[in-house]
Amino acid sequence: MAAADLTTRARIRDAAIHRFGADGFAASVRSIATQAGVSPGLVIHHFGSKDALRAACDEYVLQVIRESKSRALTPGSASDLLAQLADVEEYTPLVAYMVQGMLAGGDLAVAFLDQMIADAEGYLATGVEAGTVRPSRDPAARARYLVLANVGALLLHVRLHPPVDGDYAATIRELTALTAVPALEIFTEGLLTDRTMLDSYLVYVPDPPRR
């Protein structure tokens, strides 16, 4: 995110990602222009409108995250994707932007979460084959639940303990420190001592997964 040798258009895009991520999508065009060291009119000249600028940011963020995933990141744990990204200083603004995107809803959030769920389902299936993960009655639903619960917990934690100076890495480490033990505890030992709740729900809704 260095201001070096970038197209003006790219500098404006990066500034927009920065401000949207820090202030939400109500951030003004003028504040973005200031951050980019540019006049407000030029922002519109390059992107047409604020909405189009946001759409361009959405697309760019999604593309960079997709690329980064195939690169250096350790695979295997889908729910830590954002945590790993936040640790790389260059990617921190993308994490902040993605968080705002999920808080605001819209196509970006849908696309990101759908991909995350699909990835998680793959990781879980690999684990099942390797014998480290228990099989599920409905692997797709389990992957969806795990992603929604863990990403959702991240969103709430960010709202309860907002990053100072945009330091998402510290906030996410804080979340990990708070939730790793209870999460691992539940994942390895369970929460309930008997099967009555599960069994009674299964006879109530006995539908098998439909794919």
Added chain:
Amino acid sequence: MAAADLTTRARIRDAAIHRFGADGFAASVRSIATQAGVSPGLVIHHFGSKDALRAACDEYVLQVIRESKSRALTPGSASDLLAQLADVEEYTPLVAYMVQGMLAGGDLAVAFLDQMIADAEGYLATGVEAGTVRPSRDPAARARYLVLANVGALLLHVRLHPPVDGDYAATIRELTALTAVPALEIFTEGLLTDRTMLDSYLVYVPDPPRR
């Protein structure tokens, strides 16, 4: 939320809860005034400012939710509080408002979640005593994780499948249908087959709970 025999001030407050819940806190004073059948100036006359109006809504929503909890609601499952509230037509706007409040962050969200976490810890402790819930190395952290994960999943689900015509009850039922099986599965059978992940994390951070 009927428009009958209420103080004008109360009618404006209810209209504000309705519009804030439906459109977020960017909802305009004018739209609230229209919904209440009143002029914009009167809204400010009664509450002083838009921020003060929101503060009054925060306080009122929190108070009503606290009262309703001691009443007819089935105790025992803290994470279903919002689901049970959404099923009562009268309370649906409060649920929508609360969702927006958590998405926006702020004191309302902190107060609500803190209370929810405290309640969950109580329910879990009761379950542990009764032998239906497994004990935890850190009961407070477990309660916090469970609330953040389940409420967070609710927030994300609402953003992915927005309620039509404010029908939060249907959206939440949809979420339950999608996540009940995987959640119960994980809670009774666990997710991992061996203890290596948990044990290795415990030696890495062997701190016992500090209270």
Added chain:
DNA sequence: ACGGCAATTGAACACACGTTTAAACTCCTG
């Protein structure tokens, strides 16, 4: 070197917002 084209700017526009103000209305009290 110069004409042309894209980049860029500063000023302005139209609009929506929260809020203010003065006047009208309502209703209870003396």
Added chain:
DNA sequence: CAGGAGTTTAAACGTGTGTTCAATTGCCGT
């Protein structure tokens, strides 16, 4: 019945917004 306090409204104000426009700058090819 008079009057005053509280309620309510319509209109206006000031500000910030996204966007437009004409003018200026800077660069590149011929």
